[in-house]
Each structure stands twice: as C-alpha cells, then as structure tokens.
Amino acid sequence: MSFLNNVITGISLGSIYAIIALGYTMVYGIAKMLNFAHGDVIMVGAYMVFFAAGRFGLPSVVGVLLAVVVCTVLGVVIERLAYKPLRQAPSLAVLITAIGVSYFLQNGAQILWGAATKRFTPVVEGTLELVPGQLGISYVAILSVVCCIAVMAALTLFTTRTRMGKAMRACSEDKAAAQLMGINVDATISSTFAIGSALAAVAGVLMCSAYPVLSPTTGSMPGIRAFTAAVFGGIGSIPGALLGGILLGIIETFAKAYISTDLSDAVVFAVLIVVLLVKPTGLMGRYVPEKV
16 A cells, blocks of 8 residues: 555655646746746745735635735746846856846745744645545645646646737747747746746645645755756656656655655656656657757
C-alpha cells in the first residue's frame, strides 16, 4: 500500500507543479523570457488567503478569489514596470531583472508580514479512506488533481477557440508578423502575465494547503521545481507542462521515500539532465529552426 500512497502523493504534488509550470511555459512561449519572480507571486497569493481567512474570517472561496485578483494585478504591474521597458534588451538583462523582482517581492513580504513562518489553514481538510488504515487520499490531493485537469482543459480551449488565445499563439510564432496583422502584442503579453499570475495564486493555495506552512520564501523552491518541470516536459508546450509536472512530482516523492529526503532534489535534477541530453527540447518540446 505504501507504493500506491507514494503514487497518489506524487500525482497530487505533480499537479501543483504543473499548474505553476503553466505560468512559466506560457510566458516563455509568448514573450520568450523566463519570469523567475513567478514563484514569489505564489507566495503573495498564499498570504492573501492566509489573511483573508485567518485574520478577517472570510470564507476560503472568497480568500482564493481575492488572491487570484491580487496576483493577476500584480503580474500585470510587474510586466509593465519591470519587463516591458526591456522588450528589446538582451536576454541577460531580462534574466537579472527577473531575479531582482523576485528578491524585491520576498523582502517586501518580510517588511509587510514579517519573516516568521506562519501556520496556513488548508482550504479543505480530511482524508478519503480507500482502504481503512492503509490507503487514503487527502481532499487537498483530490482538489489539486481536479484543479490541474480543469486548468489544462480551460487553457487548451482558450488558446484554440478564443480570439485572445489565437493572438497568443500568433505572437509565440512571430511577434512582428502578428503585429502586422493588427494584433496588439503588448496587450497580448500583459494578458499572458495576468493568466500566469492567476494560476500562481491557485497553485500557492494548493501548495500551502498540502504543506501548511507559509513564509516570504515559500514560493522559491516550488518555483524552481516547477520551472524544472516546464523544461522537463518541453518549455513552451502546455501539455508538456502537465507531463513534466506529474513526472517531477512522482520522481521527487519516490526519491524521498526510497533513496533519501536530502538527495531528492539531486535525483530530480539528475533525471532532468539525462532527459535533456537525450532530447534537448524536453519530452514534448519541438525544435524550431531559427531564421536568419
């Protein structure tokens, strides 16, 4: 039964990574930049729910909606103030700016809410006993998997059926050509950041519900692992983010259970290196030749 418990834990954790990875993969696929502040937006979303439910006694649903709104606005503000002026800058300048925004959010959270670790109250509690005393699945795990599937389905429909989704796909192929066709590239990139940040809020709530601690650095390691999942699955690919997140969650869980808790991250990154050596574009990524 321990094997099945580990599989369930890995899938639920991987579902959270997949939701976070979608934010990375959407931004990279359209803006061709890595938003390393994405993990800290997760932390902001979790704090919104913590204060809404813990301090003001609001229902969890209201807290989650507040977190989504705040993180959406935060994502747009970050894009407008930090990244938009660097649209034509070298990629190194954008990368350094992203790291700077990450540290700014972390230190801002310490000033506003303190550096002490807080106890996060899960949005749902309890366990569904499949085999009493031997095999169970927490309601948080069920919620994580359901949210992941719903987000994937919604994003797939959005990118294939809506006008904005088609504009995003056009910008990911060729921004200059998309602009010539009348697409507002700046608005499209801002919308991408808004969607990615909204997903980060949802992921933050799920992450802190599964592991109920909260601090200004809460989003750092999950953000790095989710970026790893995006690269693993093929960054820029929405199905790749799902596959990479699930596989990463399973690998991490089994590494902790059967190898070593301290070495689990090393195992995850070792697997990533092997995959990239065999398939540099990731499991579901595709090679796109650069036009000169």
